[in-house]
Amino acid sequence: MKNWIEAFSVIDYISIGILLTAVTLNAFKSIESYVKAYTINSWLLAGLIAVVAVLVGETHLYIAALLTLATKGILIPLFLRRIVRRMRVTHEIQPYIGNSLSLAISGxxxxxxxxxxKDGIFVTGFSRNALQISIAVILISLFIMITRKKALTLVIGLLFMENGLFLAGFSLTFGMPTMIELGMLFDMLMGVIILGIFAVQIKRAFASADLDQLTVLKG
Amino acid sequence: MHNFQFLIIILFSPLVNGVIKKLKASMQGRVGPGVLQPYYDLLRLLKKDMVVSTVTSWIFKATPYIVFAATVAAALIVPVVSTLSSFSITGDVIALIYLFALARFFMALAGLDAGTGFGGEGSSREMTVAILVEPMMMLALFTAAISAGSTNLVRIATVQSVNFSPSHLLALSAFLVAIIAETGRVPVDNPDTHLELTMIHEGMILEYSGRYLALMEWGHYIKQMVLFTLAVDIFFPGGMVQASGGVTIVAAAGIYALKMVGMAVLMALIESTRAKVRFFQLPSILGSAFVLAFLSLLTHIMMEK
Structure with a gap:
C-alpha cells in the first residue's frame, strides 16, 4: 500500500485536485456549484489526510481524516445547501470582474x-507540492472573496481559505494534536452556522444578500 | 510496413465517426444508422454531380484538395501503432498544429468565397473558436513535449509510456476540450444539424456538394481521428510497436482499436450528456480549459523536475 502510494504519487494527484476545485470556482455561475466544489474539495482534503495517515501510520491522522470528512465533507455542505434553499437566492453570482479574467488572474x-x-521555507513535512498548492488555494479564495458580491459566496470563500490553511499547516507538521483539530473543526462548524444565520438575516433586512447594498445604514 | 500506418487513419476514420454516431444513438434510446453509414455517404457523394456557384473563385475549388491534403499530411506525422515510421522525422507537434491551421484557414476563406450569409457566419465563428483553442492545444502539447525533451511525436510517444504525472492529467483534460472544439462536437458546435443558425463547421461547407463535399467530410473525419490518435499517443502510449521492448504489430493494432473505441465512448458520452452552449459563453469554457493547460505547464515546470 505504502509503495503503491509513493509510486503513483497519489499525494500530488490529490493536491492538484484540491487546487483545481479552487480554480474552477472562478468559472462557476451558481451558488449550488460553489457548494459542490467545496464538498469535493473537503473530500479530497480528507482523502489526502487518510493517505498520509497510511504513509506515516499514526492513529490520530485517521481520526483527523474522519472528522474532516464528517464536518467539512458532510455537515457543512448540508447546512449550506439548506441556507441556499431557505434564502431562495437568485442563482446567478454577479462577480465584479468577468469569469475569464478572474480565471486568468487565478492562473x-x-x-x-x-x-x-520554489525553494526556501520548506523544512519538514511530507510534500513541498502540497505546501505550494495550499498557499495558492488561500490566495485564490481570498481573490474570490474580494471579487464576489453575495454574502454566501464570501462564506464559501472563507471556507476554502480554511481548507487551504489546514492543508498548509498539515503539509508542514503532519497534522496537529487531535484536541486542537477537534477544536478547530468545532469552531468552523459554529462559524459557518453563525455566518449562515447572519446571511439569512441580511437577506431579511435588506431583501437582498448583495453586499453592494450594505453601504446604507438601516435602523 | 511501419511507414504505411497512416493508411489506418485514412481508411478507418469514417468508421470511427460511424461508431460515435451509433453509440450516441443507443445512449439516447434510438436505433441510429449503421456504423458503416459514413462510407455509404462518402461513396454517394463521390458519385454525385457538383453544383458550383458562378460567383466563386479558384479558392472555392482548391480548398477541398488543400484541406484533404493537409489532414492527410497530419495523419502521416502521427505514430499510430508503431513508433518506427520514417515519416516522423519530417514533422513534430508544432507542424501538426499548423497543418490543421492551414486547412482551417482555407476552409474559412472558402466559406466567405461563395458570399452567402451562413458561410461568412461559419467562418467568423470558426476563427473565433480557433483563436481560443490553438494556444490552449499548444500549451497542453508543450507540457508533454517538455517532459519528453522533444517536440517530435515519436520521441514523446516513446518517453511518455513510462512517464505519467499530475501535470499530464491537467494537460489531458485541456486537450480533451480542445478536441471537442476542433472536431465541432456538442458543447461547442452541433455536428448533426445543418438547419440551425448556430452551426460553425457545417456553415462553412454549406455551399459544397458532390465530390468536394466528400473530400471535406472525409478530411474532417481524418482530422478527428488524428486528434484522437494524438491524445492516446501523448497520454496513453502504452502498447505500441517500439524499437526495444514493444509488442507485436497485431497486438498493437488491437490495443489501438480499443483506445479508439474508448475515445468514441467518451465523445458519445459527452455529446449525450451536455447541451450546446450559447456561442458567447464559449470563451468562458475555452478560457477555463486554457487556464487548465497553463496550470499543467506551470505544475510541470515548478513541481516535477
Missing amino acids: ILVAVVYASL
Whole structure:
C-alpha cells in the first residue's frame, strides 16, 4: 500500500485536485456549484489526510481524516445547501470582474506562488507540492472573496481559505494534536452556522444578500 | 510496413465517426444508422454531380484538395501503432498544429468565397473558436513535449509510456476540450444539424456538394481521428510497436482499436450528456480549459523536475 502510494504519487494527484476545485470556482455561475466544489474539495482534503495517515501510520491522522470528512465533507455542505434553499437566492453570482479574467488572474496567482516557494521555507513535512498548492488555494479564495458580491459566496470563500490553511499547516507538521483539530473543526462548524444565520438575516433586512447594498445604514 | 500506418487513419476514420454516431444513438434510446453509414455517404457523394456557384473563385475549388491534403499530411506525422515510421522525422507537434491551421484557414476563406450569409457566419465563428483553442492545444502539447525533451511525436510517444504525472492529467483534460472544439462536437458546435443558425463547421461547407463535399467530410473525419490518435499517443502510449521492448504489430493494432473505441465512448458520452452552449459563453469554457493547460505547464515546470 505504502509503495503503491509513493509510486503513483497519489499525494500530488490529490493536491492538484484540491487546487483545481479552487480554480474552477472562478468559472462557476451558481451558488449550488460553489457548494459542490467545496464538498469535493473537503473530500479530497480528507482523502489526502487518510493517505498520509497510511504513509506515516499514526492513529490520530485517521481520526483527523474522519472528522474532516464528517464536518467539512458532510455537515457543512448540508447546512449550506439548506441556507441556499431557505434564502431562495437568485442563482446567478454577479462577480465584479468577468469569469475569464478572474480565471486568468487565478492562473497568475498560482504562478506567483509556485515561483516564490520554489525553494526556501520548506523544512519538514511530507510534500513541498502540497505546501505550494495550499498557499495558492488561500490566495485564490481570498481573490474570490474580494471579487464576489453575495454574502454566501464570501462564506464559501472563507471556507476554502480554511481548507487551504489546514492543508498548509498539515503539509508542514503532519497534522496537529487531535484536541486542537477537534477544536478547530468545532469552531468552523459554529462559524459557518453563525455566518449562515447572519446571511439569512441580511437577506431579511435588506431583501437582498448583495453586499453592494450594505453601504446604507438601516435602523 | 511501419511507414504505411497512416493508411489506418485514412481508411478507418469514417468508421470511427460511424461508431460515435451509433453509440450516441443507443445512449439516447434510438436505433441510429449503421456504423458503416459514413462510407455509404462518402461513396454517394463521390458519385454525385457538383453544383458550383458562378460567383466563386479558384479558392472555392482548391480548398477541398488543400484541406484533404493537409489532414492527410497530419495523419502521416502521427505514430499510430508503431513508433518506427520514417515519416516522423519530417514533422513534430508544432507542424501538426499548423497543418490543421492551414486547412482551417482555407476552409474559412472558402466559406466567405461563395458570399452567402451562413458561410461568412461559419467562418467568423470558426476563427473565433480557433483563436481560443490553438494556444490552449499548444500549451497542453508543450507540457508533454517538455517532459519528453522533444517536440517530435515519436520521441514523446516513446518517453511518455513510462512517464505519467499530475501535470499530464491537467494537460489531458485541456486537450480533451480542445478536441471537442476542433472536431465541432456538442458543447461547442452541433455536428448533426445543418438547419440551425448556430452551426460553425457545417456553415462553412454549406455551399459544397458532390465530390468536394466528400473530400471535406472525409478530411474532417481524418482530422478527428488524428486528434484522437494524438491524445492516446501523448497520454496513453502504452502498447505500441517500439524499437526495444514493444509488442507485436497485431497486438498493437488491437490495443489501438480499443483506445479508439474508448475515445468514441467518451465523445458519445459527452455529446449525450451536455447541451450546446450559447456561442458567447464559449470563451468562458475555452478560457477555463486554457487556464487548465497553463496550470499543467506551470505544475510541470515548478513541481516535477
